[in-house]
Amino acid sequence: MQRLARCLPLPLLLAGLLAGCAPEGGSGSGVQSAKLSAVQGRGTLICGVDGKLPGFSFVGPDGTYSGLDVDVCRAVAAALFGDPNKVEYRDLNSSERFAALASGEIDLLSRNTTMTLSRDSSGGNALSFAPTVFYDGQGVMTPKASGITTLQGLAGKPICVESGTTTELNLADRMRELNVPYTPLKFQTGDQTYAAYLGGRCVAVTSDRSQLAAKRTSFPQPDDHVLLPDVMSKEPLTPATVNSDAPWADVVRWTVNALFQAEELGLTKANIATKVAEAKANPKLADLRRFLGVEGDFGKQLGLPADFVPKVIAAVGNYGEVFDRNVGPQSPLKLDRGSNKQWKDGGLIYSPPFR
Amino acid sequence: MPPSSSSKLSPPLPPTGDTPPPWWRDRRVVPWLVQAAVGLVVLLVIAFLLGNLVRNLSAAGLLLTWRWLSQPAGFDLAESIVPFDAGMPYWRGLLAGLANTLRAVVGGLVGATVLGTLAGMAAFSSNGLLRGLARVYVEVVRNIPLLLQLVFWYFVVFLTLPNGAAAFQLPGIVLAKSGLYVAGLAEGLRWQGPHLLNGVWQAPVRLSVEFAALLTGLIIYSGAFIAEVVRGGIAAVPKGQWEAASSLGLRWFTTLRRVVLPQALRVILPGLNTQYISLAKNSSLAVAVGFSDLYSVAETTLNQTGRAVEVYLILLGVYLSLDLLISALMNGLNQLVQIRER
């Protein structure tokens, strides 16, 4: 014991030192942004995601992340470093996500988060929102066998909901409006919520409709569950950064816009290389040249490499590709584009001009 | 200690003659120097942390305020013995959560004490099988994390219970997926048992399965620790007491109840205090099984308001007071036992 007591402290101290501090950020470009230079100095982007939601962010058996939210992170990493894999993912549950962002724990929150006034405002959660990447609405799913077709049918029944979400508040509001008594069963994480629903503890589960559809595909018998026609709310799912760093928010905003714009211009992962070559060869394609960074200094204005757009598109493809791959026809979710079509096709996806 | 090394370790002989030791080695000064140094370090650390906190919070626009407590919460709770709905302010929600926590703690205390005492007594049974079972119970339960046990009870046991007419039925008690139904006094002071109404069980007393799972987990986990405390207490009673009682013709159980347990209680009570406090704190794991205890409500509140520091201050204050309350009660009980002894 004596010997033990004597030789313990030294290695402990060393271990403590090793474990110690995270690296500080280095210096970046001419743009004054603490966050941007910190991220660039670190060499990786720290991105907060859900981690357990098929289609949006999900860990496969090989340990890699995939999904629409994940592709936003990858796109930003590609814009910053030219490498979409330089991302560190943090699985966050809905109750800890804002604190993680506010304390500087994560650089970017891409976790199916609804944009609201109180979350945006400085007096509220003080977030800064990028363009919405998925327009959604809150829905309710019930087992077909329950025979419930309206919200009124849920009177007196237990409803499963994830705590700390706008969903929880919307549910309370809507049910109060309709004067329908109900029992909200709240869980910390989505997986527990759906486990309780599938276990038959609640006769309904409520969440964003896309999330419900995504989860339904993973059920043993997807056809045994139906989404009620009621849409309880608007849920614009949007990546967010902190309010206090505008240049960093700009980087995220315009990376997302680049995804939208690329789809509008017909640039894809497959043709981006040829398109860049084309733009370089042909000085008349001014719009395309500016967009791809062949001409002008849009990248530099943001504090990014001049050719950040081609890097982003080469890494994840345009918005349409991202959508189709993760939640659209090429995925098990098979969601309709709906409101998430390009504005030219009557949807809400719209990028301000790159000029 | 070999003599050679001890002579090496001895300090240089104290200075003889008139020269007093330098002031910094004066025995009256050294303690104050040490204290001043420690105090300075502690103060500096606290000042550093608080300074950062205030700076970072004001940068994030989140300086301490308590006004949000009276704003409407906007969320509902599944169960509460204090009336609460989404239109009521946050402090009412936290109060409802506290009431739920107290309910779980009190239920857990009673259940774990009963189970633990039985299991602790079983360790002294003349029946080898019972002794063995008590041992296995303690060894199995103590070596598996409580959180794992809780999610096991909830997701594996309670959520696979049958519903409706297929539910487990005992006289006066029905256990179904929708909850645990117990007979009791209904309106008009009529004794009423659980009964099916349109495929849904009804009874005067209904516990949700979330609460039942939390309670089961807490009772079984703490019961194992209490069993060890009780066993230790009984083992501390001299063997002669058993022998004397049995030579008087008292039976095993009577001996235990009348002779041994009262004496063991003095050893048991301090140990019980520790277990009770940890049970009270463990009740915060309710969040893993969807029960709206204080901690779970606080977490929701934190998320809806973004007031992390304030919410934590409330949480820490409440749990600390709960612990102090339990300690005070147990100390009182302890004194009662000691007085009876004299």
Place this chain on the structure above:
Amino acid sequence: MNSLLRRLRHELFATPGDAVLSVALLALLTLAMGGLLRWALVQANWAVIQANSTLFAVGRYPAEQQWRLWLLTSLLVGAAGLSWGLLRAHPRADRQGLLWPRNDRVAVGLLAGLAVWLPWALGLTGGIQARWWGLAALLIGLRWLAGRQGASWPPRLLKLVPLVWPLLYLTGMVLIGGGLGVAKVSPSEWGGLLLTLLSASFAILLCFPLGVLLALGRRSELPLLRWASVIYIEFIRGAPLITLLFLGQNIFGFLLPNGLAPERVWRAAWVLTFFAAAYLAEAVRSGLAAVPTGQVEAARSLGLSQARALQHVVLPQALRVALPAMVGQFISLLQDTTLLSLIGLLELLGVARTVMANPEFLGKNAEVYLTLAVLFWCCCAALGLGSRALERRLDPRTVPSR
């Protein structure tokens, strides 16, 4: 045979009441065990464990870097075999040194059985199975070699052997996290059993000195020191661990200058450490209280300074008395790592929750939770057994004075 029957009768059927109880208990036990066995062998679908065994073991640790973990495991296994053999080669003075006591033979048999059965049951690929066999062979081989040759090794070399462990711990840190020329693997990619063991061992090692200091502080005659220790200990012991962990995750960032807060995983490990230190302090304090004042007085009268008396006389005795309570704390610390899953870290339980969210394995709660329970039970029971063995070794009644 006859004596066994007699014993059974005495234990189970001494009185009619006992007999009834025994029969009822036996019937209940048979039913329960039968049900469990039927479920485990017939109904349960263990594919969820087989398919995700890597996730459970190391989480999302990059596959191309996993050789480092294999290297670390072999180093650990080698050191364990060496220490084990040397312990047997140098038995205590009062015992005749059996090279292969019965316990050891049982342990080796168990290990060999596990090494063959487990890789097969997990459906691991041939290469990985072979590695496990190699590890088992390494352990048993070194145990055999050190047990045989250890007695004749030079004492100077033997003195260095205990140093292998702290060295190995530091090497392990580097191997796992990277640095010193090894590629970095960020803590957010550690997971599963690796993260569980790492955070537990980190907290156990660091809370020990902290706890001893706090205990000494609490018994100090200097009021400021005493009150600071008391306030710290009681504050920590008054708060549920989960609130402290969330505090660590959500408020730590506010308490330090921007960007200086350590990684999430380390933050949780530090919170665990600070938490456990308060409890450990209480265990050590009870040990200190058990050392008679005469011991200090005797040491002081021999001319030892206060610090020396503490180091050479008081602490060794106090720690020996406090050992069972301390190990109890370590065991609960290991169990407390499951709470990391509630703050979104992917330790064993966190990984389990991710796995069960995977559409393929939805609703496999029972299989996963039972596996985890068995795993935790083995780890905790092993810690308990080890502590009892250490207690016996350190017991002054069995150690002859030298």
